[in-house]
Amino acid sequence: MKAFTFERAHSPADAAAKAVATPGSTFIAGGTNLLDLMKLQIETPRHLIDVNRLGLDKIEGVDGGGVRIGALVRNTDLAADARVRKDYGVLSRALLAGASGQLRNKATTAGNLLQRTRCPYFYDTNQACNKRKPGSGCAAIGGFNRNLAIMGTSEACIATQPSDMAVAMRVLDAGVETVKPDGTTRTIPIADFHRLPGDTPNIETNLIPGEFITAVTLPKPIGGTHIYQKVRDRASYAFALISVAAVVQPDGRGRFAFGGLAHKPWRVEAAERLSGAKEIAGTVLAGAKTTPQNAFKVPLVERTLGAVLAEAKG
């Protein structure tokens, strides 16, 4: 790790203000992604702002029937929350399908949303990677790209966003509450939170520099059957090849978001007016750009969606 200085923030607004006051600052929450990347010198912050003790570790009901999840709520606690298990089961399921028990005890809601790609070339500092080193090229295009994106890719980057939780947040239409360095606050709809790679794969979200996440909100429960189906190379403790987050209503209509396909959780609302796995998958995957190694994801999405629809029917 490169040397850094360390301080503790006193409030969310203080964290945001501190982040722009000291050049090279980065927030540290659970640290399970950031420290991994710092050890490899993929991330080299000069100053860490510890945001763990700001009291943002509560899950509360809000007026109108939704919930507000503090940014520092640990993945284990979010998955185990009685209200989340009852009304937002897809979120519990997605969290429990990710990482390991130890990691979920440490990983936070905001940190999970902001975890960086698992593209093998991003992790290898000897390789060209536009995300890690803008302008250096992309070793994955034409390299080993079996698990990389097929939707919304660019000439610059074909990486995926690896968070399982984010896929469930997308299907639930979550909102990301933030405070900016100037002290103003806003809520970013999850659909607009992560960006497609375009020419700037190094910019992964629409947060501005120093903007600090305080909470994630979920609108009031929508009922239905909640399913998170993750397909991976081993049964536990592996990232998704693809995943489907679904909330299916008794009439068979549903909402579907997909992981492992793109630089953001992938959801095409227009497809949700259709019925049948083939039709829905066909619309969701319109414009897919595959490589010989990852073309398997196209039929895999349709089949996994088919399994999800069958499971929802009971």
Added chain:
Amino acid sequence: MNDRTPETASTVTRRGVLTTSAVGAAAAALPAPVLAAGKPEPARSVPTMPVTLKVNGRTRELELDPRVTLLDALREHLSLTGTKKGCDHGQCGACTVIVNGRRINSCLTLAAMHDGDAVTTIEGLGTPDKLHPMQAAFVKHDGYQCGYCTPGQICSAVSTIAEIKEGIPSHVSGDLTVKPQMTVTEMRERMSGNICRCGAYSNIIDAMSEVAGIDQGGVDA
């Protein structure tokens, strides 16, 4: 030819070595001019920080470089070498310790983030004369071969049973609205963050089953 004198070579500080350890192996094989072209940044010196940890019931006051992980604080600064470093990247579970009642990977957290926290390591679970029931069960069931992953496995196993009792669900829990059951399937899923290269998994599950009071009777195995 390497034109550095032994004197200049010996001025390389431990911190300098540590900061470049990720590239150290590759750099060592390069001739000096190439190294110079790589323009290594001079090691930046940052102030150390006071960190107080309550480890296995004892309050320990440390003065640490902010980079020191909880794992390195335990092993290198407190000489508690029971906790092991396997991957140093959250992938193997060898470094599992219990902090404020929850198991975590001590390699992926900074000691400075745990100022004031209570840490239980394998040394704190039991002693050679008075083993923790999980330690005794691992011995009885041969829950290891080389033993390297074992301290992490035991800390994780103790926490796994506690998490099931607490009602925390897992990926294999059927109905999310009821408490998870104490089963072998549940324990296996929850232990997936602890890798054992010797493949002692089935004996580990036998040890855990005994402590959890599950009669395996061939079910699930």
